[in-house]
Amino acid sequence: MACNSSGCESGCYDREKDNGSKISVEDAVAGGGNQESVCVKCKCNEPMTFGDGGSDDGRFCAECFRNNVFGKFRLAVTSHAMITPSDNVLVAFSGGSSSRVALQFVHELQIKALKNYEASRDRSLPVFGVGVAFVDETAAFPALSTETVDASEWIRSTVSSLSPPAKDLHVVPVESVFGSDSLDARDRLVKLLDSVPDDTGKEDLLLHLKMLTLQKVASENGYNRLVVGSCTSRIASHVLSATVKGRGYSLSADIQHVDARWKVPIVLPLRDCVRLEITRLCHLDGLKTVELACRSQCGINDLVSSFVALLQEENPSRECTIVRTAAKLTPFYFNKIPETDDSNVPMATQRRLKRFNLKYDGSMTTEAFCPICNGPLNRSDSSDLDTFEEGQEADVLYAACCSSCRFQILPEDGSYLEQFSSFLPDHMISQVKHQKVDSQAHLREKIKDCLLLDDEEVV
Amino acid sequence: MEAGEAKSKKAGGECFYEVFEEEIHQVIVGNRLFKSGERVAIGASGGKDSTVLAYVLSELNRRHNYGLDLFLLSVDEGITGYRDDSLETVKRNEVQYGLPLQIVSYKDLYGWTMDEIVKMIGLKNNCTFCGVFRRQALDRGAALLKVDKLVTGHNADDIAETVLLNILRGDIARLSRCTSITTGEDGPIPRCKPFKYTYEKEIVMYAYFKKLDYFSTECIYSPNAYRGFAREFIKDLERPRPRAILDIIKSGEDFRIATTTKMPEQGTCERCGYISSQKWCKACVLLEGLNRGLPKMGIGRPRGSGNDQKDTKARSTAKSIESKQCGSLDF
Numbered sequence: 159m160a161c162n163s164s165g166c167e168s169g170c171y172d173r174e175k176d177n178g179s180k181i182s183v184e185d186a187v188a189g190g191g192n193q194e195s196v197c198v199k200c201k202c203n204e205p206m207t208f209g210d211g212g213s214d215d216g217r218f219c220a221e222c223f224r225n226n227v228f229g230k231f232r233l234a235v236t237s238h239a240m241i242t243p244s245d246n247v248l249v250a251f252s253g254g255s256s257s258r259v260a261l262q263f264v265h266e267l268q269i270k271a272l273k274n275y276e277a278s279r280d281r282s283l284p285v286f287g288v289g290v291a292f293v294d295e296t297a298a299f300p301a302l303s304t305e306t307v308d309a310s311e312w313i314r315s316t317v318s319s320l321s322p323p324a325k326d327l328h329v330v331p332v333e334s335v336f337g338s339d340s341l342d343a344r345d346r347l348v349k350l351l352d353s354v355p356d357d358t359g360k361e362d363l364l365l366h367l368k369m370l371t372l373q374k375v376a377s378e379n380g381y382n383r384l385v386v387g388s389c390t391s392r393i394a395s396h397v398l399s400a401t402v403k404g405r406g407y408s409l410s411a412d413i414q415h416v417d418a419r420w421k422v423p424i425v426l427p428l429r430d431c432v433r434l435e436i437t438r439l440c441h442l443d444g445l446k447t448v449e450l451a452c453r454s455q456c457g458i459n460d461l462v463s464s465f466v467a468l469l470q471e472e473n474p475s476r477e478c479t480i481v482r483t484a485a486k487l488t489p490f491y492f493n494k495i496p497e498t499d500d501s502n503v504p505m506a507t508q509r510r511l512k513r514f515n516l517k518y519d520g521s522m523t524t525e526a527f528c529p530i531c532n533g534p535l536n537r538s539d540s541s542d543l544d545t546f547e548e549g550q551e552a553d554v555l556y557a558a559c560c561s562s563c564r565f566q567i568l569p570e571d572g573s574y575l576e577q578f579s580s581f582l583p584d585h586m587i588s589q590v591k592h593q594k595v596d597s598q599a600h601l602r603e604k605i606k607d608c609l610l611l612d613d614e615e616v617v
Numbered sequence: 618m619e620a621g622e623a624k625s626k627k628a629g630g631e632c633f634y635e636v637f638e639e640e641i642h643q644v645i646v647g648n649r650l651f652k653s654g655e656r657v658a659i660g661a662s663g664g665k666d667s668t669v670l671a672y673v674l675s676e677l678n679r680r681h682n683y684g685l686d687l688f689l690l691s692v693d694e695g696i697t698g699y700r701d702d703s704l705e706t707v708k709r710n711e712v713q714y715g716l717p718l719q720i721v722s723y724k725d726l727y728g729w730t731m732d733e734i735v736k737m738i739g740l741k742n743n744c745t746f747c748g749v750f751r752r753q754a755l756d757r758g759a760a761l762l763k764v765d766k767l768v769t770g771h772n773a774d775d776i777a778e779t780v781l782l783n784i785l786r787g788d789i790a791r792l793s794r795c796t797s798i799t800t801g802e803d804g805p806i807p808r809c810k811p812f813k814y815t816y817e818k819e820i821v822m823y824a825y826f827k828k829l830d831y832f833s834t835e836c837i838y839s840p841n842a843y844r845g846f847a848r849e850f851i852k853d854l855e856r857p858r859p860r861a862i863l864d865i866i867k868s869g870e871d872f873r874i875a876t877t878t879k880m881p882e883q884g885t886c887e888r889c890g891y892i893s894s895q896k897w898c899k900a901c902v903l904l905e906g907l908n909r910g911l912p913k914m915g916i917g918r919p920r921g922s923g924n925d926q927k928d929t930k931a932r933s934t935a936k937s938i939e940s941k942q943c944g945s946l947d948f
Contacts, residue, residue, distance in 0.1 A: 358858075401784065402854060402861050406868025458858060465850045469785065472846070479787045486789040488873040536871055561867075565860070 212434045213474040230430045231263045238415040240425040246287040248381035253448035260387035265320045289326040297333045297344045335370045335583040350581040357457040359566030376422040391433035394477035397484040399462040403562045408533035410487035418492045528560040529589035552576040558590045650809045653684035656764040661689040663703030665824045666770030668831040690758045693722035695730020703832040721758040738912035744842045749899045759806040767808040774817040777862045778847040780869040796869035
């Protein structure tokens with residue numbers, strides 16, 4: 159569910175009638191002449207007013223509000239086994255409000271774990287590790303280089319203030335997916351982005367590269383979880399933009415709490431919180447944020463955001479409904495934490511994970527993925543890779559991609575495909591080859607009942 | 618008019634009409650929409666979609682020998698200044714295309730015109746009433762004509778809007794069905810949409826340049842419809858990326874929805890016998906609300922556990938409402 163039923167701030171479950179009213183219904187009935195407003199949850203403290211024109215303003219006191227938001231975060235973490243004691247967690251931090259709240263909450267969880275560790279006698283449960291990653295996109299947005307330097311500095315001081323326990327900060331340029339030679343890498347990034355004429359395609363490609371960068375940082379530094387601060391509002395926009403781009407098949411993979419298609423599984427602990435709650439929390443706790451204008455103002459993604467904003471004006475719980483609808487789509491097998499043979503995982507944790515079926519068998523790989531966006535491919539409309547066995551690498555790339563990436567990212571003119579292919583980071587190219595091999599394996603899997611095994615006797 | 622130009626360019630400079638007609642023919646054949654000898658009713662409102670549909674279908678029927686018996690079926694909702702004008706257009710189409718016309722009216726079927734309904738309930742939710750009533754009206758008209766199939770002029774823009782609407786409103790069951798080119802195969806009359814992949818722009822172009830006789834005004838009661846949000850958004854999308862409309866339909870077809878959510882359990886309405894997943898069909902529920910002066914009945918989420926319907930049933934046996942019952946046709 160996108161929103162918990164009790165104390166949901168966003169105004170769903172027919173609370174629209176109560177929008178903006180300060181006096182709770184219970185008070186009007188019980189108090190009679192009681193003119194003072196109290197928090198509708200604890201009924202004792204004075205409710206907070208944020209004065210931001212959003213729904214449910216003036217209903218909850220600061221404490222209950224905060225507990226509600228943190229409660230949703232913690233519930234997501236525990237019910238999806240996002241963070242367990244032996245994990246090493248990397249928090250993707252952009253400086254924006256969602257990732258700031260994610261970082262803050264993960265930090266508080268870590269403090270609590272540390273307290274418990276120090277208080278316990280046998281010290282059986284270790285404290286999970288936390289690192290922070292910031293992706294520097296200056297190479298893609300040279301005009302923002304000064305702002306990015308300032309943001310970087312601010313991020314450094316913010317992270318060091320979240321101590322103890324101390325957290326490593328990794329500031330990585332987005333072009334590092336191309337290699338360690340920074341000039342060459344930057345050059346390749348610029349060439350790649352310039353070769354994509356579609357604005358939306360360029361934006362989306364940059365997002366995919368950012369994810370690859372985060373994956374690289376995470377795996378090279380021993381992290382086994384990547385925390386991304388996507389909130390309900392962002393996911394609602396993603397649902398609509400994916401629909402509009404013909405990505406209906408892969409949509410359910412992107413919007414779950416856990417996305418384990420990647421080497422380092424991604425977890426979304428703020429998935430059930432709306433942006434309004436998050437900005438209010440930042441205001442309440444005095445959490446500073448910085449918004450780098452790293453997005454173009456044209457393109458499909460922007461249209462979708464405006465549309466969602468418009469819908470929100472008409473009905474503040476619309477984004478929750480959108481996410482709730484999309485949550486009814488069938489997720490994929492990799493939308494759970496994978497089972498790993500990890501002797502470091504404490505026995506108690508292992509037992510709990512098994513009991514609630516929170517993990518899946520990592521050896522199951524029945525999906526093929528687009529090398530550019532990593533979206534699972536709908537087999538029925540992907541080309542048969544085997545026909546391109548003899549073909550050029552570029553043709554193989556075309557065949558391996560999803561129809562959306564073919565349209566908005568790959569060059570329209572087939573003669574430029576070879577050149578485009580050379581601009582892609584090695585990881586994406588290796589995915590193409592990997593997919594070819596998988597496709598054979600997949601075909602074999604389909605017909606294995608009809609195949610004679612080597613040691614079977616022919617009757 | 619990019620869509621049309623693209624079509625002509627694609628065909629190597631052939632005439633836009635030829636390409637348009639050929640594509641519709643391919644959709645009909647590729648999706649096996651009809652069988653030879655079938656009686657087919659064309660839902661005709663007098664608007665551009667249904668006029669082009671009637672024109673092209675009768676043309677293709679001749680040219681490719683589909684062997685179909687075609688009819689025009691029109692619904693009179695009783696909207697003065699809108700429907701009475703468009704019905705004149707359909708009557709002219711009957712003559713122009715040589716297709717027999719059947720008209721069914723809300724007044725005859727339900728005892729209410731849309732004008733009367735709007736007078737009672739205002740301009741919010743009126744589209745819900747009209748949509749529900751029209752669906753049943755078409756089925757009843759189709760039964761009168763004894764046809765095997767119903768064809769409607771829903772185009773790609775319409776279907777894309779419906780996909781978006783169902784996402785916005787949380788209707789996963791409808792979301793799984795709304796992109797099918799043929800629906801209701803297990804109901805009274807199956808219906809299909811040959812224009813599923815045809816942009817509205819192309820239909821407008823076809824109608825305009827072929828100088829087809831159609832009625833081009835928006836329904837006077839529609840400005841507040843929620844569909845308007847989706848329509849505006851799609852128009853905004855079409856400008857930078859025309860194929861977004863077909864991409865939305867593709868997404869709708871590809872959504873991973875468990876087959877168990879697809880079809881609700883089907884029964885029949887206890888009051889009139891029409892197909893229904895509930896005790897009473899939606900039209901009967903809405904009508905009951907109108908007749909009892911409770912315009913909100915049947916609108917929005919069900920309150921409680923269907924108490925409204927139980928109360929209604931208890932009282933209806935005492936009250937005689939024969940004059941307002943929905944039609945006398947058996948299903």
